[in-house]
Amino acid sequence: MIYHKVLVNIRQQHGYSQEDFANLLQCDVAHIIALESGKEKADTPFVATIRVKLDLKNAPITELARATLMEDIYKWKVAIDYGDISKASELMPALKSGAKLSYSVSTQVLYDIFETDYYRLIGDMKSYNEMMKRLSQQVEKFNARQLHHYNCLVGAKAFVEKRYQEAIKAYVAAGRLDKSGDWSGVRFYAGLGASLSDRGYATRAVWYLEKARHLARWAAIYENRPNSRFDEYIDGYLASDLSKIGRCDEAITILERRLVIEMKKKSKEGIGYTYFSFGRVYQMAENFDKAIKNYDMALEYLNENNEAYISALYHKASTYTINNRNSEAVPCIEKGLEVAKDEYWRIRFDALMHSATLDVDPSSAEYLKNTAIPKLLSYGQGEAVVYYNKQLSEYYYEYGTLEAALKYSNSALEAQKQLHKELIERDM
Numbered sequence: 001m002i003y004h005k006v007l008v009n010i011r012q013q014h015g016y017s018q019e020d021f022a023n024l025l026q027c028d029v030a031h032i033i034a035l036e037s038g039k040e041k042a043d044t045p046f047v048a049t050i051r052v053k054l055d056l057k058n059a060p061i062t063e064l065a066r067a068t069l070m071e072d073i074y075k076w077k078v079a080i081d082y083g084d085i086s087k088a089s090e091l092m093p094a095l096k097s098g099a100k101l102s103y104s105v106s107t108q109v110l111y112d113i114f115e116t117d118y119y120r121l122i123g124d125m126k127s128y129n130e131m132m133k134r135l136s137q138q139v140e141k142f143n144a145r146q147l148h149h150y151n152c153l154v155g156a157k158a159f160v161e162k163r164y165q166e167a168i169k170a171y172v173a174a175g176r177l178d179k180s181g182d183w184s185g186v187r188f189y190a191g192l193g194a195s196l197s198d199r200g201y202a203t204r205a206v207w208y209l210e211k212a213r214h215l216a217r218w219a220a221i222y223e224n225r226p227n228s229r230f231d232e233y234i235d236g237y238l239a240s241d242l243s244k245i246g247r248c249d250e251a252i253t254i255l256e257r258r259l260v261i262e263m264k265k266k267s268k269e270g271i272g273y274t275y276f277s278f279g280r281v282y283q284m285a286e287n288f289d290k291a292i293k294n295y296d297m298a299l300e301y302l303n304e305n306n307e308a309y310i311s312a313l314y315h316k317a318s319t320y321t322i323n324n325r326n327s328e329a330v331p332c333i334e335k336g337l338e339v340a341k342d343e344y345w346r347i348r349f350d351a352l353m354h355s356a357t358l359d360v361d362p363s364s365a366e367y368l369k370n371t372a373i374p375k376l377l378s379y380g381q382g383e384a385v386v387y388y389n390k391q392l393s394e395y396y397y398e399y400g401t402l403e404a405a406l407k408y409s410n411s412a413l414e415a416q417k418q419l420h421k422e423l424i425e426r427d428m
Contacts, residue, residue, distance in 0.1 A: 235254050
């Protein structure tokens with residue numbers, strides 16, 4: 001059986017009118033009209049005639065063949081999600097050809113969406129950005145399934161660019177389209193969980209990250225092998241958020257198991273990221289000496305070009321500032337400013353530097369008020385905004401006026417309320 005829209009596409013792409021198509025296939029034009037409207041179904045001999053007359057051979061034009069193709073395309077997506085460049089590259093040519101020969105617009109669009117993610121996997125950002133632009137111009141024509149996967153792409157892009165609120169918005173939109181729950185894989189749950197975590201919604205982040213951790217089995221084509229691309233990432237975020245909501249023992253257990261795995265793999269990056277995650281947990285538990293010790297271990301293993309290295313520097317410095325050990329924080333901040341390339345991290349380190357020097361440089365208060373806090377808000381760093389408003393409140397309480405201290409205390413409270421308000425409005 002051929003889906004009626006596919007039959008229309010086959011005819012139109014070969015340049016036939018309905019009358020000419022009927023003559024080619026030696027049937028009545030009324031039969032073609034009935035088939036293309038979905039009122040009649042094409043039988044096996046009719047499909048065989050189309051294949052012979054148009055030289056389509058084994059092209060996946062039938063519903064059964066298209067279903068098989070879609071299954072293979074989703075297996076390809078799993079390879080992309082898994083980070084298996086070799087397998088993804090091996091599968092890609094046949095699937096690209098199959099999607100084109102299926103004469104199905106929906107199949108081709110879904111293939112294009114997954115191909116976009118493939119380019120990001122292999123680091124071909126030029127092709128990735130070109131595909132994202134092309135997809136964005138077609139988005140109004142997408143069906144629910146296509147729009148779900150496209151929104152996941154938009155969410156992932158926003159997350160990488162540290163636009164966390166936009167990432168959450170895109171992922172939530174994707175989730176609402178998935179009524180059956182069949183389309184949302186580990187990438188969706190991990191991406192939304194991480195976005196919620198970085199925006200400050202720890203409780204809700206834990207739910208999505210635990211779901212991602214449960215799904216990260218990859219049994220379909222990877223026979224339950226650990227996923228090197230996502231497992232440490234999910235465990236790190238999950239441990240951090242568990243510690244934020246007071247479940248530190250669970251967080252430590254997760255990371256102890258993760259460290260054993262990474263040690264066996266002899267993955268320096270994995271070991272470093274795990275030590276960084278330990279640091280975050282101990283920082284949340286206010287065991288600051290252990291936090292700093294683990295951040296130091298992370299910095300030994302991580303490469304300076306790794307974002308986790310920069311983040312470890314930042315959190316080590318913030319641990320010092322929380323303890324009023326500002327003189328020890330400054331070297332970490334200076335190192336961070338030396339290695340950080342993008343504005344996001346530079347503004348975070350700059351804000352931390354001015355926070356650490358509030359008591360010796362009054363101009364730091366002006367910088368926090370007028371530059372740092374607005375920029376942090378633009379990146380959706382609600383938790384940081386709360387923190388720096390509290391810093392300003394403490395500064396003015398000691399060095400300024402009670403009126404100014406109360407003002408920034410209230411600003412911190414309002415920023416905290418805004419986080420909760422956004423969460424409720426998004427119906428998370």
